[in-house]
Amino acid sequence: MDSFEINKILGAILGTSTFLLAVNIGTDAIFAPDEPAKPGYDIAVQEPTTPEAKVEQPAEPEPIEQRLAKANVERGKSAAKKCSACHTFERGGPNRVGPNLWGIVGRRRASEDGFNYSTAMKDKGGKWTFEELDKFLTDPRGYVPGTSMTFAGISRASERADVVDYLHTLADNPVSLPKTAESPAKTQNNDKDTAPKAH
Incomplete structure (x- = not known):
């Protein structure tokens, strides 16, 4: 092969390379994205329209006294079935994983004979009032940290x-409902919803 043929081949390679380089530069100029001034994305956050605007908080439940006025013993009995794996409800019933609950309202904490309470429950002291039961059933481990009760709680206030x-009906002489809960309709319901008979 003479030098003329070699020069033709090298010229073709050089021309092709020059053409490809020109096409590359041209496409970069046409399709090049805009570089942002700072990396990342702006997230639009809606600011309150006035300085007084506040984030809406979940409503606090009504006091237990008011909720008891609308409560229903039969619904409560049905809802309490979820507790029956650990508790008994009848007078003289055995303790299970948890203590027997007959006479729980008005009873001193950690006082059921024959049940081994956690230290946290013994140290809490006081009585099981309507309000105390409501607080405990909301979040047992939050209200009595260290309790051995593993139940997660009942989030719905009406339940x-x-x-x-x-x-409160599980007693020979049930503790009287708070005055607020003693509406005429509730009094009639309580006449019908008598305490369960002992077996």
Whole structure:
């Protein structure tokens, strides 16, 4: 092969390379994205329209006294079935993983004979009032840190009131409902919803 043929081949390679380089530069100029001034994306956050604007907080439940006025013993009995794996409800019933709940309303904490309470429950002291039961049933481990009760709690306030209303009937002489809960309709319901008979 003579030098003329070699020069033709090298010229073709050089021309092709020059053409490809020109096409590359041209496409970069046409399709090049805009570089942002700073990396990342702007996230649009809607600011309150006035300085007084506040984030809406979930509503606090009504006091237990008011919820008891609307509570229903039968609904509470049904809801309390989820507790029956660990508790018994009848007078003289055995302790299980948790203590027997007959006479729980008005009873001193950690006082059921024959049940081994956690230190946290013994140290809490006081009595199981309507309000205390409501707080405990909301979040047992949050209200009595260290309790051995593993139940997660009852988040719905009306359901807790139903359960507390049912628990209050589990006694030979049930503790009187708070005055606020003693509406005429509630009094009639309590006449019908008598305490369960002992077996």
